[in-house]
């Protein structure tokens with residue numbers, strides 16, 4: 001059978017099920033990654049699984065999100081993660097070494113392997129020919145303990161790239177174009193596989209920009225072939241021996257396909273407050289910007305920052321603009337320092353931040369009130385920047401750098417006539433911020449600061465479940481809405497009781513109090529509930545508050561799995577009009593839930609209105625078992 005790249009890798013790792021589109025499959029996981037914001041919880045869960053050592057080929061714990069140390073909480077979390085890593089056979093990437101996805105691409109990614117990461121942008125390593133998937137921390141903990149990861153066998157979408165990008169147009173514009181076409185829900189249960197002559201013209205970091213932001217499509221993942229370009233990148237990273245060629249077979253069958261003509265592509269910008277709000281740059285040109293932020297796991301590679309240095313060289317940032325630059329890794333920063341590019345950046349008046357997520361996760365650099373911020377990041381949800389009234393636009397490093405100089409959103413093709421940056425033959429390799437695990441983990445003591453609290457666990461289902469509808473939400477509710485993430489809250493990622501006071505606050509300032517008053521209840525939502533990130537806290541915190549079920553028109557993939565893993569039942573309206581019917585404070589009861597779960601639909605009784613609604617239980621038998629057990633940990637322990 002002729003296979004695509006994605007099918008080849010999945011086939012090599014298939015341990016449960018058949019590669020039949022739409023059916024559930026279990027795949028073996030070779031590598032895992034965590035970042036600190038989801039990592040503390042993932043490692044608490046790993047500890048509770050009772051294994052001595054991780055079973056994966058390579059697992060890495062990164063510190064890149066919660067870097068500010070305005071109190072002891074973040075530093076305590078870092079120490080905890082470092083000690084767990086040492087004990088359980090996990091590499092530890094120290095704070096300052098860089099953003100998980102950038103460093104993983106540079107130092108760990110291996111073509112043809114599988115990677116599961118507790119961060120939604122894990123697909124970045126698809127740029128090097130991996131099947132790399134973002135998941136909740138518990139799924140990653142289970143993978144570290146040797147368990148399979150389960151997905152619905154996705155459709156494979158062929159994205160044919162023709163031609164070559166023009167100067168001033170970049171990989172970011174390719175993924176923005178796909179977001180313009182497919183929107184934030186358009187990739188659900190799909191893998192975007194890149195193909196065609198245009199692929200050869202893109203370096204690995206450029207490919208990684210595209211696979212990274214493929215997460216915004218809601219896709220399972222995105223993947224490029226592993227070819228000569230991949231080999232050159234790995235050799236330059238001193239890892240030529242990790243190379244393996246993986247290309248789609250001639251005549252491989254894709255489920256869907258479309259073409260992007262790179263020659264015709266022009267710079268694009270995603271307007272506030274959604275990454276699919278994409279327009280040609282001409283539509284937003286001349287909007288005055290207050291802040292320009294360059295960095296994030298999407299655009300902080302050596303290629304990107306060298307391009308930025310080239311644009312800024314000898315010029316000055318506009319007087320009303322604050323330009324911040326966060327390099328993706330120590331390797332990138334070190335190389336910029338050695339080749340003089342850093343000096344060009346500093347001379348322009350840019351502010352250099354440390355290697356990490358920084359402003360992307362709202363860790364500092366919140367824009368001014370009502371400010372316009374132009375960012376090279378992948379998300380611009382309302383409030384994520386730390387300033388709810390800010391208008392955040394997303395664009396390429398070229399657009400960002402040129403606009404920082406002019407002070408207005410500016411089309412870089414008018415200023416850039418040169419070709420692209422060539423990657424070096426040898427990257428600067430210095431892994432002294434990556435700490436290997438201990439030879440004998442049993443002697444390592446785990447360090448837990450007082451802020452690290454036990455996580456809530458679901459209870460097995462018994463008879464009826466129900467409660468009041470505590471909130472009725474619209475479409476595209478993000479994990480940022482459910483569990484806000486900002487510099488004040490991030491230090492409490494290992495303290496669920498503390499975070500509970502902030503659950504769904506952007507949607508209803510009284511939600512936590514209502515949940516407490518009524519002993520939990522039910523959430524009702526529109527389409528694409530839980531889009532945006534792998535943040536398991538968006539399920540853990542509602543679980544702590546007693547949420548039993550979420551009724552929605554549809555769910556984002558990772559969040560739905562996180563709900564199931566935590567024993568909260570995700571249910572889809574069979575008739576969308578039933579959504580309109582339900583009012584906040586209606587009392588819903590799902591009677592005889594265990595019996596009802598034998599089928600594929602559940603009837604909810606609206607006691608207040610004396611009405612009944614049919615809801616789709618779109619779960620596999622395995623997922624139903626997890627729900628019956630009250631979550632994945634209970635399920636695994638019971639086996």
Ligand code: F3S
Nearest residue numbers: 121296297357360361
């Ligand atoms: Fe970090 Fe932002 Fe990426 S938070 S992992 S840089 S999406």
